[in-house]
Amino acid sequence: MMEQERTTKRRRLAWDVAPSEAEAQRALVVGHEGATAAAAKHVSPPRRDDDREGHYVFNLGENLTPRYKILSKMGEGTFGRVLECWDRQTQERVAIKVVRSIRKYRDAAMIEIDVLQHLAKNDKGGSSHCVQIRNWFDYRNHICIVFEKLGPSLFDFLKRNKYCPFPVDLVREFGRQLLESVAYMHDLRLIHTDLKPENILLVSSEFIKLPGYKRSSSGEMPFRCLPKSSAIKLIDFGSTAFDNQNHSSIVSTRHYRAPEVILGLGWSYPCDMWSVGCILVELCTGEALFQTHENLEHLAMMERALGPLPEHMIRRAR
Numbered sequence: 001m002m003e004q005e006r007t008t009k010r011r012r013l014a015w016d017v018a019p020s021e022a023e024a025q026r027a028l029v030v031g032h033e034g035a036t037a038a039a040a041k042h043v044s045p046p047r048r049d050d051d052r053e054g055h056y057v058f059n060l061g062e063n064l065t066p067r068y069k070i071l072s073k074m075g076e077g078t079f080g081r082v083l084e085c086w087d088r089q090t091q092e093r094v095a096i097k098v099v100r101s102i103r104k105y106r107d108a109a110m111i112e113i114d115v116l117q118h119l120a121k122n123d124k125g126g127s128s129h130c131v132q133i134r135n136w137f138d139y140r141n142h143i144c145i146v147f148e149k150l151g152p153s154l155f156d157f158l159k160r161n162k163y164c165p166f167p168v169d170l171v172r173e174f175g176r177q178l179l180e181s182v183a184y185m186h187d188l189r190l191i192h193t194d195l196k197p198e199n200i201l202l203v204s205s206e207f208i209k210l211p212g213y214k215r216s217s218s219g220e221m222p223f224r225c226l227p228k229s230s231a232i233k234l235i236d237f238g239s240t241a242f243d244n245q246n247h248s249s250i251v252s253t254r255h256y257r258a259p260e261v262i263l264g265l266g267w268s269y270p271c272d273m274w275s276v277g278c279i280l281v282e283l284c285t286g287e288a289l290f291q292t293h294e295n296l297e298h299l300a301m302m303e304r305a306l307g308p309l310p311e312h313m314i315r316r317a318r
């Protein structure tokens with residue numbers, strides 16, 4: 001079967017564990033952040049049906065619980081939609097992932113919350129380069145995860161810049177932070193499994209415009225953009241696996257998938273390192289390193305880039 005284009009989100013895979021009873025109970029507590037008297041006047045809109053895919057239906061300017069006012073839609077994934085909201089309590093903009101009201105996505109969201117809380121608990125200096133969870137609640141059968149608001153993804157940035165590569169010094173800075181965040185996760189025995197430019201967000205949306213830059217394929221550009229700050233953070237811990245759990249057989253988005261995953265040899269921490277390598281090349285060239293949707297072609301491209309696959313891997317392959 002043909003795989004989807006990279007701009008469409010990959011389909012989620014089976015989850016290794018169901019949420020605990022305690023988590024399921026917690027998930028039933030609606031709006032547990034507690035409406036204050038001041039917020040009480042900011043009422044929620046009348047209840048409406050979800051759309052056919054289980055997404056929460058909203059209008060901009062409405063409240064999502066009395067505490068959060070919806071400002072804009074920031075993104076959409078398999079799990080749900082990410083809304084930019086105003087937090088009346090902390091007086092700041094936040095990003096809220098409103099998960100589809102479908103059992104498997106709700107269950108998966110509870111696992112993502114578990115991972116996010118585990119990451120936060122161990123991040124004493126706040127230097128993990130992993131997005132921070134601020135809150136979570138269950139609203140009208142939608143798990144809502146409140147995050148610090150970040151800027152565009154590296155993929156969004158590349159795309160808006162007509163796939164003009166980032167300067168190598170900047171890629172080195174991204175690479176250093178990316179490796180630090182992966183090391184932080186691996187030390188906690190967590191494997192991200194879905195590292196890709198879409199899941200790496202610039203902390204700030206600010207950028208500067210530089211004069212035109214010659215690109216071989218698409219010719220002269222009038223200007224190109226550069227992020228003002230190189231600070232990045234990882235998002236999307238919905239596929240993160242604990243090292244000691246059973247692993248599902250296929251992980252990662254196609255272009256960033258390691259050979260041992262494709263060959264069905266089992267995978268562990270190194271699958272994240274493979275993805276990091278593919279990402280760094282892409283940031284330097286502006287194009288995905290392994291632009292394919294098919295296993296054999298993918299393996300052939302790897303061999304062309306890196307030489308023959310090791311004998312021991314071929315022998316064990318299915």
Ligand SMILES: Nc1ncnc2c1ncn2[C@@H]1O[C@H](COP(=O)(O)OP(=O)(O)OP(=O)(O)O)[C@@H](O)[C@H]1O
Pocket residue numbers: 009010074075076077078079080082095097131147148149150151153198199201235236237238
């Ligand atoms: N903290 C944040 N700040 C700003 N934008 C965000 C934030 N979190 C997510 N987004 C935006 O929302 C999009 C979807 O988020 P995310 O990848 O977590 O959802 P998902 O449903 O798990 O996606 P996928 O289908 O890739 O698994 C991101 O690509 C990004 O554009």
